[in-house]
Amino acid sequence: VRKRTPADFVFGKVIGEGSFSTVYLAKDVHTNKEFAIKVLEKRHIIREKKTEYVNREKKVLQILGSSCKYFVHLYYTFQDTDRLYFVLTYAKNGELLQQINKDTSFNLECTKYYSAELVLALEYLNLKGIVHRDLKPENVLFDENWHILITDFGSAKILGEDKSSDEENQKRRKYSFVGTAQYVSPEILNDAESTCASDLWALGCIIYQMLTGQMPFRGASEYLIFQKILKLDYDFPQGFHKVAKDLIEKFLVITPSNRLGATDETPYKSIREHEFFKDVNWDDLGPPPKFF
Numbered sequence: 361v362r363k364r365t366p367a368d369f370v371f372g373k374v375i376g377e378g379s380f381s382t383v384y385l386a387k388d389v390h391t392n393k394e395f396a397i398k399v400l401e402k403r404h405i406i407r408e409k410k411t412e413y414v415n416r417e418k419k420v421l422q423i424l425g426s427s428c429k430y431f432v433h434l435y436y437t438f439q440d441t442d443r444l445y446f447v448l449t450y451a452k453n454g455e456l457l458q459q460i461n462k463d464t465s466f467n468l469e470c471t472k473y474y475s476a477e478l479v480l481a482l483e484y485l486n487l488k489g490i491v492h493r494d495l496k497p498e499n500v501l502f503d504e505n506w507h508i509l510i511t512d513f514g515s516a517k518i519l520g521e522d523k524s525s526d527e528e529n530q531k532r533r534k535y536s537f538v539g540t541a542q543y544v545s546p547e548i549l550n551d552a553e554s555t556c557a558s559d560l561w562a563l564g565c566i567i568y569q570m571l572t573g574q575m576p577f578r579g580a581s582e583y584l585i586f587q588k589i590l591k592l593d594y595d596f597p598q599g600f601h602k603v604a605k606d607l608i609e610k611f612l613v614i615t616p617s618n619r620l621g622a623t624d625e626t627p628y629k630s631i632r633e634h635e636f637f638k639d640v641n642w643d644d645l646g647p648p649p650k651f652f
């Protein structure tokens with residue numbers, strides 16, 4: 361396949377911004393197909409020593425391929441003198457965060473449906489030995505049929521990838537913080553290894569947010585948020601759904617291995633069997649419910 365260049369696309373509006381990338385809506389000039397193109401400045405990546413993260417994101421997206429429908433797909437990569445380009449799936453219906461804020465919160469049916477899609481997506485990541493490490497409502501997108509597409513593997517970890525032997529590198533990697541404050545798990549704050557259970561913590565935070573419109577751990581600074589996370593300092597609004605509360609409480613557990621699903625022989629059987637999902641057909645979730 362001929363290597364693409366920026367000239368193969370018409371770049372449109374900015375649809376995403378990160379500390380190391382800008383995501384544009386773009387159209388392939390030959391097919392008119394819409395893509396999301398993530399553009400990274402080489403100089404910035406090098407200056408901030410993020411080359412390893414960029415290479416890891418590309419590797420993870422290639423490992424994920426297109427065999428699981430719950431992830432954005434990486435179609436092409438190319439570069440020019442100053443920038444790297446990742447041509448990714450365009451998720452027409454935007455971010456879960458926008459939807460939660462727009463509707464203030466989801467009803468139980470929507471929350472159950474999208475929690476189930478997230479469980480299926482996390483089962484696939486577990487199978488592939490990948491930890492997302494920055495799962496949050498901004499990184500859960502909706503495709504044109506309102507199914508989820510998880511994106512942004514810039515902080516991801518590939519389990520079993522040979523760790524560098526030298527002490528210095530270990531220390532650097534260990535103290536290079538990943539994730540977003542409100543969703544980061546206690547083990548990452550305690551500089552312990554992150555595992556698939558770290559994504560289960562984030563899932564608990566997202567389910568809480570879908571039902572309340574609020575993040576469980578909130579504060580005026582990252583430091584205050586971290587304190588709340590490490591002390592498990594959060595609560596449920598009056599009248600919160602009892603079964604959903606039980607599920608969330610089983611994810612928001614300090615010890616990673618004690619989280620629901622963390623030690624499943626068959627991930628994530630114990631999550632599928634939780635009462636919250638009692639009437640879910642895991643082999644066919646059916647069409648997404650209407651938000652309104």
Ligand SMILES: NC(=O)Nc1ccc2c(c1)=C(Cc1cc(-c3cccc(C(=O)NCCN4CCCCC4)c3)c[nH]1)C(=O)N=2
Binds near residue numbers: 375432450455511513
């Ligand atoms: N860090 C990253 O890797 N970020 C990425 C990667 C890939 C990617 C990505 C981010 C995407 C972000 C995105 C953002 C949007 C978007 C942003 C702002 C507005 C809209 C929008 O209004 N879309 C029209 C449909 N709306 C959707 C919301 C309800 C009303 C109707 C979409 C669509 N997709 C995307 O589509 N694909």
